[in-house]
Amino acid sequence: MHIDIEHIRRSFGRKTVLQDISLSVSSGMCIGILGGNGSGKSTLLSILAGVLTGDGGSFLCDGTDLLRTPKQRETIVGYVPQGTPLFGELNALDNLRLWYPADDLRLSLDQGVLAMLGIPAFLKTPVNKMSGGMKKRLAIGCAVAKDPQILLMDEPTSALDLACKQIVAAYLNEHRQNGGITLLTTHDTAEFALCDKLYILRDGVLAPYEYDGNMRELVDLLS
Amino acid sequence: MKSGARYWFLQMKRVGKILPAVCLFTLVLCIGIGGLLYALVAENENDEKNIRFRIGVVGDTNESYLGFGISALQTLDSSRHTIEFAELTETEARTQLKDGTLDAYIVIPEDFVSAIVHGEVRQLQYVTTPQAADFSTLIRDELLDTVSVMLIESQKGLYGFIDAVDQVKAADRGEHLDRLNRQYFSMILSRDALCEVEIIGTVGGASLMGSLFCGLAVFYILLSGISFCAFFIRREKSLSCILRAAGMPVPVQIFCEYGAYVCGLFAVTVLPILLLCCTDAPAAWIPEWDAEYTAVFVCSTAGVMLCLAAMQFCLYELSSGVTGSILVQFIVSLAMAYVSGCLYPVYFFPETVQKISPWLPAGAAQNCLASALTGENAGVQWLVLLLYAAVFLGIAVLVRRKTMTAGTEADG
Numbered sequence: 001m002h003i004d005i006e007h008i009r010r011s012f013g014r015k016t017v018l019q020d021i022s023l024s025v026s027s028g029m030c031i032g033i034l035g036g037n038g039s040g041k042s043t044l045l046s047i048l049a050g051v052l053t054g055d056g057g058s059f060l061c062d063g064t065d066l067l068r069t070p071k072q073r074e075t076i077v078g079y080v081p082q083g084t085p086l087f088g089e090l091n092a093l094d095n096l097r098l099w100y101p102a103d104d105l106r107l108s109l110d111q112g113v114l115a116m117l118g119i120p121a122f123l124k125t126p127v128n129k130m131s132g133g134m135k136k137r138l139a140i141g142c143a144v145a146k147d148p149q150i151l152l153m154d155e156p157t158s159a160l161d162l163a164c165k166q167i168v169a170a171y172l173n174e175h176r177q178n179g180g181i182t183l184l185t186t187h188d189t190a191e192f193a194l195c196d197k198l199y200i201l202r203d204g205v206l207a208p209y210e211y212d213g214n215m216r217e218l219v220d221l222l223s
Numbered sequence: 224m225k226s227g228a229r230y231w232f233l234q235m236k237r238v239g240k241i242l243p244a245v246c247l248f249t250l251v252l253c254i255g256i257g258g259l260l261y262a263l264v265a266e267n268e269n270d271e272k273n274i275r276f277r278i279g280v281v282g283d284t285n286e287s288y289l290g291f292g293i294s295a296l297q298t299l300d301s302s303r304h305t306i307e308f309a310e311l312t313e314t315e316a317r318t319q320l321k322d323g324t325l326d327a328y329i330v331i332p333e334d335f336v337s338a339i340v341h342g343e344v345r346q347l348q349y350v351t352t353p354q355a356a357d358f359s360t361l362i363r364d365e366l367l368d369t370v371s372v373m374l375i376e377s378q379k380g381l382y383g384f385i386d387a388v389d390q391v392k393a394a395d396r397g398e399h400l401d402r403l404n405r406q407y408f409s410m411i412l413s414r415d416a417l418c419e420v421e422i423i424g425t426v427g428g429a430s431l432m433g434s435l436f437c438g439l440a441v442f443y444i445l446l447s448g449i450s451f452c453a454f455f456i457r458r459e460k461s462l463s464c465i466l467r468a469a470g471m472p473v474p475v476q477i478f479c480e481y482g483a484y485v486c487g488l489f490a491v492t493v494l495p496i497l498l499l500c501c502t503d504a505p506a507a508w509i510p511e512w513d514a515e516y517t518a519v520f521v522c523s524t525a526g527v528m529l530c531l532a533a534m535q536f537c538l539y540e541l542s543s544g545v546t547g548s549i550l551v552q553f554i555v556s557l558a559m560a561y562v563s564g565c566l567y568p569v570y571f572f573p574e575t576v577q578k579i580s581p582w583l584p585a586g587a588a589q590n591c592l593a594s595a596l597t598g599e600n601a602g603v604q605w606l607v608l609l610l611y612a613a614v615f616l617g618i619a620v621l622v623r624r625k626t627m628t629a630g631t632e633a634d635g
Binding site: 071074090 | 230232236237240241457459462464465469470628
């Protein structure tokens with residue numbers, strides 16, 4: 001599988017957030033996108049996920065433009081947004097029922113990705129009583145219900161403790177080993193190790209970046 | 224649409240979670256509105272007892288004709304519902320007039336009756352206070368009219384009595400005269416038997432109590448929407464974006480949420496109204512209530528609830544935060560109920576408001592319910608309600624889409 005993101009652009013009023021974003025990713029790769037607050041990282045992922053409409057461009061997957069074939073995109077792409085898109089009053093099981101058919105849910109809880117994410121441990125806990133790590137794991141569990149080949153994750157490990165970060169990292173590694181593609185946005189240098197390539201989004205332009213451990217340089221670039 | 228069904232089911236679960244708190248709120252609301260309705264009913268029933276003016280009669284009322292005339296006024300004349308006569312001395316009358324227990328008193332000269340019998344007129348003196356002067360003037364005119372009718376018609380009737388008495392034996396004349404007098408006075412004093420008063424009603428042909436009942440039912444549904452604030456405020460907005468990306472369009476989301484909301488609102492509005500309609504209370508308060516039309520009335524209430532629920536749904540989409548949402552719901556509910564005539568009969572308002580009122584959602588809703596009470600055709604009102612429901616839900620869809628875009632923009 002191979003994806004080509006070509007000439008994605010988006011403006012909000014007079015402000016151009018994304019200008020001509022292009023990117024190619026092969027299967028089994030994890031791409032990290034860095035950028036300061038308001039640089040357009042979430043907008044880019046939203047457009048690729050179909051949540052937002054871009055002003056132009058294409059999102060090709062083996063030649064098929066997923067922006068124009070929503071049915072196919074729904075099965076191929078999984079999106080984990082920055083927030084926690086969950087029903088606060090309901091428990092984890094109810095939230096998962098929105099995304100999983102009954103049989104698939106049982107299977108996944110027993111030996112699938114939900115088991116790997118540790119969700120059975122807090123299945124009956126209401127979301128508004130969960131920790132940030134539990135919510136994020138549950139959000140990931142909901143996003144991967146259709147076993148997507150392309151994962152779009154907006155700051156997946158933000159506000160997570162080390163244990164939770166390790167669980168998420170383990171899942172991403174497995175996804176990558178299975179030939180899946182991951183695009184994630186991050187502020188966390190620890191997540192850089194998960195990524196095969198890094199890009200920096202600045203002034204609406206995406207450029208490759210290599211992190212050599214120089215934090216000051218990175219901060220200057222992001223500011 | 225399987226995911227739509229699952230989404231609706233989960234929204235129903237959310238409604239179920241907040242239903243205990245909603246029921247508590249609506250119980251308090253029921254008590255408040257029930258108390259208001261009871262007070263209105265009690266006030267309406269007490270009208271005859273309470274609104275009575277007390278007029279003193281000063282003078283020698285032992286004279287048979289005068290005493291009979293006053294007694295006839297108190298028992299036969301239509302003014303008996305509003306005027307109570309009390310036989311007093313002048314000193315007592317002045318004292319009671321000053322302390323407010325008397326509205327006015329009439330002084331009858333000593334030779335009043337004998338003067339009339341001899342064809343002369345003696346003036347009656349009518350004494351009142353400046354405070355009571357205005358409505359007392361109306362009563363004075365009413366009394367003068369009554370007395371004039373009695374005196375004038377009595378003079379004419381004397382000739383008839385002479386003929387009638389000549390045909391009766393001397394021993395029976397007294398009893399015969401009394402009987403004739405009583406019949407004669409009841410004929411004279413039955414001034415209101417010449418016409419039948421029909422009160423057309425205030426809203427949709429319903430009586431005052433009927434229209435108030437319908438208005439309060441509409442007001443109750445409007446206020447009940449406030450109790451579902453948690454259902455709307457706690458909704459995670461990013462979930463809507465994800466669902467849309469996953470193939471559940473915004474109209475489907477809105478429809479599922481609206482459906483769950485309607486189910487909850489039904490449980491706390493239509494069901495209690497149904498229970499109330501199954502008791503004897505409506506029949507006791509509402510003149511035109513017919514138990515056979517209970518099903519029609521309850522179905523109309525359900526239909527009205529659907530439209531008002533759409534309006535509440537739209538308002539929740541437009542507002543944000545707990546305080547803002549509750550304030551918007553409360554102010555719109557109160558203002559609309561007031562202008563639509565749910566709380567006061569609409570004829571109290573200027574003509575412009577009276578023309579607009581039936582076309583507002585609450586006004587059309589009240590008219591629908593009143594038509595269900597009276598059996599009149601409510602086709603136009605139903606059309607108005609359906610249109611409103613469609614417009615409100617359409618606005619909700621547009622606002623949700625805009626909110627999604629704005630939220631994504633803000634995230635960067």
